[in-house]
Amino acid sequence: MHESPFAARSGSPARPPIQFYFDFSSPYAYIASEWIDAVAARHGRTVQWQAILLGVTFQAAELKPPVAHPIKRDYALRDFERSAHFAGLPYRQPETFPIPTQNAARVFWWLHDTQGASQAVGFARAGLRAYFTRGVVLSDPAQLRALLAELGLDADAAEQAWQDQTWKQRLRGVNEAAVAAGVFGAPFFMIDGEPFWGNDRQPQIERWLARGPFTRL
Amino acid sequence: MHESPFAARSGSPARPPIQFYFDFSSPYAYIASEWIDAVAARHGRTVQWQAILLGVTFQAAELKPPVAHPIKRDYALRDFERSAHFAGLPYRQPETFPIPTQNAARVFWWLHDTQGASQAVGFARAGLRAYFTRGVVLSDPAQLRALLAELGLDADAAEQAWQDQTWKQRLRGVNEAAVAAGVFGAPFFMIDGEPFWGNDRQPQIERWLARGPFTRL
Numbered sequence: 197m198h199e200s201p202f203a204a205r206s207g208s209p210a211r212p213p214i215q216f217y218f219d220f221s222s223p224y225a226y227i228a229s230e231w232i233d234a235v236a237a238r239h240g241r242t243v244q245w246q247a248i249l250l251g252v253t254f255q256a257a258e259l260k261p262p263v264a265h266p267i268k269r270d271y272a273l274r275d276f277e278r279s280a281h282f283a284g285l286p287y288r289q290p291e292t293f294p295i296p297t298q299n300a301a302r303v304f305w306w307l308h309d310t311q312g313a314s315q316a317v318g319f320a321r322a323g324l325r326a327y328f329t330r331g332v333v334l335s336d337p338a339q340l341r342a343l344l345a346e347l348g349l350d351a352d353a354a355e356q357a358w359q360d361q362t363w364k365q366r367l368r369g370v371n372e373a374a375v376a377a378g379v380f381g382a383p384f385f386m387i388d389g390e391p392f393w394g395n396d397r398q399p400q401i402e403r404w405l406a407r408g409p410f411t412r413l
Numbered sequence: 414m415h416e417s418p419f420a421a422r423s424g425s426p427a428r429p430p431i432q433f434y435f436d437f438s439s440p441y442a443y444i445a446s447e448w449i450d451a452v453a454a455r456h457g458r459t460v461q462w463q464a465i466l467l468g469v470t471f472q473a474a475e476l477k478p479p480v481a482h483p484i485k486r487d488y489a490l491r492d493f494e495r496s497a498h499f500a501g502l503p504y505r506q507p508e509t510f511p512i513p514t515q516n517a518a519r520v521f522w523w524l525h526d527t528q529g530a531s532q533a534v535g536f537a538r539a540g541l542r543a544y545f546t547r548g549v550v551l552s553d554p555a556q557l558r559a560l561l562a563e564l565g566l567d568a569d570a571a572e573q574a575w576q577d578q579t580w581k582q583r584l585r586g587v588n589e590a591a592v593a594a595g596v597f598g599a600p601f602f603m604i605d606g607e608p609f610w611g612n613d614r615q616p617q618i619e620r621w622l623a624r625g626p627f628t629r630l
Contacts, residue, residue, distance in 0.1 A: 259482060267473060267597045271608055278628040282617050380484045391488055396613040400499050411495040 213242040215386035217379050218320070219250035220297035220334050223276035224395040226324040227283050228383040231398065233317075239405035245317050247304035249297060250382045252371040259380060261294060279395060286329045295327075295335040298367065299358040303344070305366045306357035322347055430459040432603035434596050435537070436467035437514035437551050440493035441612040443541040444500050445600040448615065450534075456622035462534050464521035466514060467599045469588040476597060478511060496612060503546045512544075512552040515584065516575040520561070522583045523574035539564055 216232050218225035236243045254261060262272040273289055280287030300323050308316035326332035326343050333339050341351040357363045374384075378391055385392040385401060390409070392401050403410060433449050435442035453460045471478060479489040490506055497504030517540050525533035543549035543560050550556045558568040574580050591601075595608055602609040602618060607626070609618050620627060 256484060259485070265476060265597075267592075267595065268476070271595065271597070271610060274608070274628070275610070278617065281627050282620065375484075378484065378488065380482075380488070391491070393488060393492070394613070396611070399616070400495065403499065410498050411491070 211241060212388060213244045215246060215377075216243050217246045217248050217374055217382055217384040217386075218324075219248055219382040220300040220320075220323055220327060221294040222250055222382045223287070223289075223328060224279065225383040226287075226328040227280050227285060228385075228395045228398070229321055229324050230283065230285055232383075232385075235398070235402060235405065241405060245304075245313070245320055246370060246374065247297075247301040247316075247320060247367070248371050248374045248379065248382065249301060249367070251296075253375055253380050253382070253384075256375040256380065263294065280328070283395075288329055288331060290327055290331045290333070292331075292333050292335075295333060297334060298364075299337070299340055300334040301367050302358040302360075302363040303340070303354045305370065306354065306363050307349070309366070319344075319347060319349065428458060429605060430461045432463060432594075433460050434463045434465050434591055434599055434601040434603075435541075436465055436599040437517040437537075437540055437544065438511040439467055439599045440504070440506075440545060441496065442600040443504075443545040444497050444502060445602075445612040445615070446538055446541050447500065447502055449600075449602075452615070452619060452622065458622065462521075462530070462537055463587060463591065464514075464518040464533075464537060464584070465588050465591045465596065465599065466518060466584070468513075470592055470597050470599070470601075473592040473597065480511065497545070500612075505546055505548060507544055507548045507550070509548075509550050509552075512550060514551060515581075516554070516557055517551040518584050519575040519577075519580040520557070520571045522587065523571065523580050524566070526583070536561075536564060536566065 214232070214236050216228070218229060233243055250261070253259075263269045277287045277289060304316050304320055304323075307319055323332075323334055323343065327334050332343055334343070337355065341355060344351040344354050377386065379386075381393050383393075383395055385397070387401065387404055388408075390404060392404075431449070431453050433445070435446060450460055467478070470476075480486045494504045494506060521533050521537055521540075524536055540549075540551055540560065544551050549560055551560070554572065558572060561568040561571050594603065596603075598610050600610075600612055602614070604618065604621055605625075607621065609621075
């Protein structure tokens with residue numbers, strides 16, 4: 197793990213990385229993906245990105261995605277874009293939404309395990325941006341392959357990986373571990389054992405990282 | 414409507430009041446009730462408090478309260494307290510939770526229509542604080558009466574009001590209007606026709622009030 201200058205200067209022991217759970221089809225995860233690393237770095241922390249399938253966690257918690265409810269859908273679509281703009285980010289609501297993201301998530305774990313976390317994170321960031329600013333439909337094999345090629349990654353090897361039992365099983369294991377850890381949505385953050393759900397918990401996360409627990413629970 | 418000094422100084426026309434929808438059993442509405450008036454005043458706005466029944470809006474949107482899901486319940490209880498402390502407020506999770514709040518909501522509208530909005534808002538603030546910091550169970554007639562007496566209000570008249578068809582019908586009308594306006598949770602804010610859902614939208618509300626729309630939707 198990269199030792200942060202803050203931790204080194206203060207002589208404090210290295211603190212555990214932040215667990216950041218995301219789904220490639222979550223607008224709020226896209227927004228959070230753009231700030232989590234910088235926020236963590238400011239506090240001498242690293243981030244472990246975890247690609248999961250939101251559908252699996254929704255199912256485990258008997259929840260539905262926000263756009264499944266007609267009344268809530270209008271609000272959600274408005275809030276996605278408003279929250280992105282509030283964070284200073286571009287946003288264009290994809291016409292195809294939501295999408296199944298298992299192929300992209302398997303590519304993430306394949307990159308992670310064979311080329312390293314930073315390659316995987318680079319792909320994740322690019323994938324989220326492509327879907328939420330250019331409407332690149334990650335569930336469409338041709339569009340996912342084109343994106344991989346654009347990033348200089350081996351699209352053939354990636355497609356083999358997303359069809360391979362090894363990476364299907366790898367993703368399944370990550371999903372199960374996430375549900376077991378109490379994850380029921382995305383983005384979801386685990387920091388020093390404390391769960392934070394939602395892009396809108398950013399201010400609380402910043403305070404936690406700066407000053408530690410502020411709850412007696 | 415009270416003319417704000419800001420609006421008067423800038424010579425701008427009076428802007429419409431903020432609509433603030435709350436339920437007496439919502440922890441996030443309790444938190445929001447402690448900042449909404451101050452935030453509005455800083456931007457030359459007034460607030461119209463609207464006591465609603467969250468159950469009615471949940472039903473209309475086919476939603477369930479967050480504590481209805483076992484996996485989400487643990488998180489929600491933790492987040493209630495953490496979010497209150499983050500806002501600098503005391504919080505004690507009521508043992509009886511959630512509670513039916515139609516009596517308290519009817520008292521709110523009875524006070525509103527017979528004694529004025531500020532009396533009603535004073536009761537609302539006190540009721541939310543009593544429930545979420547002292548565990549005063551507002552659904553228990555004896556405890557609600559004791560709270561009313563503590564506030565110098567006529568408990569006998571209040572009890573007559575909450576049993577009266579007039580105030581039952583009044584609350585029903587408010588709920589229906591809220592659902593028709595797109596309200597599906599609490600706290601819920603309508604500002605210049607823009608909907609904001611949740612205590613955690615406070616930063617976006619502040620920016621909206623300061624600088625207007627920041628979304629192109």
